[in-house]
Amino acid sequence: MDAWGLFTALAGPVVGSFVGLVSIRLPAGAAWIWGRSRCASCERSLRVIDLAPLLSYAISQGRCRSCGASIPWRYPVIEAGCLAIGVVSALGQSGPAALATALLGWWLLLIALLDAEHFWLPDLLTIPLGLAGLALTIGALGQPPLPQVIGAIVGYGALALIAKVYEAVRGREGLGGGDPRLLGAIGAWVGWEALPSVLIWACAAGLSLVAAKLIARRRFDPAAALPFGVFLAIGAWLTWWTGPLHRLYAP
Template identity: 55%
Template sequence: MTIDQLWTASALILAPFFGSFIGLLTLRLPADRPWAMSRSTCDTCKRQLGVIDLVPLVSFLALRGRCRTCGAAIPWRYLLLEGGCLLIALWSALAFSGATVLVTAVFGWMLLLIATVDAEHLWLPDRLTLPFGALGVIATLAIGEVPIWTPLVGAAAGYGGLALIAWLYRKVRGFDGMGGGDPRLLGAIGAWVGWQGLPSVLIWACVAGLSVAIAQALVRRRLAAGQQLPFGTFLAVGAWLTWLWGPLHALWG
């Protein structure tokens, strides 16, 4: 096995386990339940789960989506998130080679975690966005021959630009137009894609948001006045597409 193949295999093997961890975090973080250094248990019968219960993808299918003790249904989110992380790893392997495959997979997995939490709770906690940004600085410097200030400028531009837009909106309209976590998320994304990629992230995010709004209108589920959309989820989509394909101006050029 070559080094490049080893990086790809690592991403594919780790993917379902990271997906299982995402499933745990997306349930426990919003509920303010402990997630570090705590054993997984069945939410119904409270039995501590063993190895046979915790093998990603395989356990769910083998147990037919039921707890083997009490028969309670295992949330489908685990299977979907584990499968989603595996798809992200496969996409990463098709798009890149070498260590960049694993770096891209980790980038996608963290975006999936952040997007899921925001979509379900309209919440972008600093405990997710700040480590994501710090990892972006490390990853950018590790895999790219760029000056040390490049990811820092990207982070500052992402946070400052969106924070300024939010401030102007509040001044003009008299109320907040976006959550406080959105600028910090875009700052973290800027550490990964650089300041050059930020306009593309915002364009893709707007396209994704408009697509959701149009889809809701088509099924006669128009947005109610004051209803919020998870902009962080759309930013995650924009970040993923920008990382894969680069800034839009480069594609059009």
């Protein structure tokens, strides 16, 4: 593991703390860049010892040091998830690619959380994700620009067209407005050739969820909305790692 990988792995929990904060504050319309973190129960401003990723939760045994209120488990889980993304990226890549890989994973995790909990894919996150993809893949990783630019255009256009056709045929919205922009952003990272793989992985993830609910004998409404952004995020991460499926299984 080189210096890039070490930094990426160590940054994981810190980024996870930020991701957990943004996933709560952004949907609430609260300031998520500036402002002190406070206990949701007693409003006490949190100190450095309260904000150490993973460590503070373990030391306090999951409770506020002032009022004893339970700290939501989602915070250490997100921090651990970002740590895992950082470590996996550091072990699987070297140099700037390790940090770029982790950045994509962290960003997709935040987007997936917002879509899973609020059915919301804000432009504030999806559009900068695409711009970052173009900048990093072309500038830092030396990818040719044309496949990435075409990927962004085709990714957005394909889902936007499907959404329009579905709405015209069924008379109701089938895809949220953020889904095409998310796929466009993903296309800027993986390039146009990999977009079918992203969609295949995404559909497989969605069908797996439906199958799991049926196996668990939970009531499933076929007309119920599913957070497709979550599945696109999974598809993007898997495609980034494995590459396009047609290359993976080429003779």
